[in-house]
Amino acid sequence: MNASGPGYPLASLYVGDLHPDVAEALLYEKFSPAGPIMSIRVCRDIVTRRSLGYAYINFQQPADAERALDTMNFEVIKGRPIRIMWSQRDPALRKSGVGNVFIKNLDDSIDNKALYDTFSAFGNILSCKVVCDEHGSRGYGFVHFETQEAATRAIQTMNGMLLNDRKVYVGQFKSRKERESEYGAKAMEFTNVYIKNFGEDMDDERLREIFSQFGRTLSVKVMIDEKGRSKGFGFVNFENHEDAQKAVAEMNGKEINGRVVYAGRAQKRIERQCELKRKFDQLKQERFSRYQGVNLYVKNLDDGIDDEKLRKEFSPYGTITSAKVMTEGGHSKGFGFVCFSSPEEATKAVTEMNGRIVSTKPLYVALAQRKEERKAILTNQYMQRLASIRAIPAPPLLGSYQQPSGYFMPAVPQPPSRAAFYSSSPVAPIRPTPRWTSHPPPARPPSKLLFSYCRKQNLTIKHQ
Incomplete structure (x- = not known):
């Protein structure tokens, strides 16, 4: 396999199916015998920092990356066989379907390595995967060949053959959109x-x-x-x-x-679920469009406010078609909705009622939004706030000087800890260095106030 071919010009490997505890140090230990490594990165969740189960390893030489791919593919690390393939930064190659083969009706004993060994006779394989869940193999997988000719040979030879006494189907990979289109045409017959x-x-x-x-x-x-x-x-x-x-x-x-x-x-079950989901989404969109601009979201409601009281508070601003306080177990959840007959009435209610105290609590009133819209707005606000915080430079401190890369702050000496003075170690405790190492500072002359006080008390001041 040539690492300089199209789709993988660099000596970069993708390593998948990793155990969550596998980190960069362990991967370096496993892969460094193959050759000098430039960098290793385990991809992690941006929030939780948990491993996503895959990593990228960049070698200095393509030959070393190829050696690692040939000798370490499907090696077991922390109880899991890893899956290695050339890193394909361009998603167009993966999504095009060229050279990609779909296999189904696989026996449970067929794993990634067995599938790789079976299909590698037809050409160079870019990636090979048996789809699994928590119970094991789901009975189907994919093999992505370097060329479409190799994929065609595999389909012609392996389709209908027995693998571990099970007749397998091998065909050209099709995207979900293509499958849905074909299935829709067949479904009409x-x-x-x-x-x-x-x-x-x-x-x-x-x-x-x-x-x-x-x-x-x-x-x-x-x-x-x-x-x-x-x-x-x-x-x-x-x-x-x-x-x-x-x-x-x-x-x-x-x-x-x-x-x-x-x-x-x-x-089929999946088809019914998709159809019901489409109908539900369509009804939800129609309902939201019908109430766009007239439905208000009201929160911070007092526990004693019910539907009738909510309607009564908002009725001076127009005709209310519905007023509902959301409840759980018979108790108010602290928010509800008020729907007016026209956008003008709803706008007036927002202006007048937002911030008004009703039964000891100030109300928050705004136009109702879909969950997706609220989430997008909150995410955007958070990112803007985060960007503004990062853009503010740290204020210069006393004794600091500015460099091109930012601010330099000299180290501030810290007082010694108590352990420096009271130590249980047999070694002599380290004592702080005195501020004057040769002679003590000269004594300050007594002030006039001190002389006056001493005369009143019949005391004598002696200079040392």
Whole structure:
């Protein structure tokens, strides 16, 4: 493998799947036998400073980096096999999909090294990974080859082959957007129909009898519980898409056993979740757009304020469509919302009510914002405040002088600690150096005030 090829011009390695306790010193100890190292950086979370599980190692010579890659890949450090590949700073190569192969239906015993050893016969591998979770392998992985020709050879040779007695699928990697686009086109030609809400009085044979009038069925299944009773939903798989489409059109909304049933295209769980999320986000956006500029957020509410009192306090400023104090366990959470019929009324309420004391507490009133908007505003304010603090130079101290790089402050002598005078060590304690090492300072002459005091007390002053 040549480290001077496109995509990895420097002698820089990516080291992944690291144990959280692996730091730069340990990596230096492991990798320095391969050759002189310029720098090592373990990537960490900017807030918690915890390791993100990967690092970058920069060698002085590409040959040393290549030696480390060939000899140390998948070596176990702190109980985890590490994964090494050339550092690809340009994300376009990773995201393009060129030379990237997707493998699924892998046996649980197939790990990164086994996958690497299996596919390395087809060409140089840039990266290789079996996707895992806390329970182990998830049964699929990726191999990124240096060239598309090597990826094509791997697909043609390995697709449908047995790996540890399991037939694997090997194909060209496709991005999520491409998969969703293809799946959406295929979904329109469905053959599997999902039926629900037909109650407990239903079995496979009766469901087959009801739906067989629309065409030839390949399988019919009523889902049952542990006691063998119908769960109220099932599936009918037709041979042709047209028959399935006809069944949906005829049976959706029809009564069976006195119940209005639903019939529609069967969806995968992830597809249903994505569709529900899209609908929820759309409804939330529509609701927020409808109340944009008229919904107020009110906080610092007294515990005794309920919905009616909140409405009464804001009613002088316009027509209120809703007023709600947020509660938890029957107790106020200290904030709520007031919605007006027009933006002008809401603006007037903000101007008049913000800071006004209601039941011993000053209210905070502002236009309601989405959580994402509030988070973005707070983050921006924090970053601006942090930047302004960093921009303010430290004030010059007495006895300091300014250099081009900043301020220089001389060391301030500290008083010796008590341990310097009272030590339990057999060594003689270190005593502070006296300020006058040769002769004591000359005695100061007595002041006139002292003479006057001594005369009154019949005292005599003697000079030493």
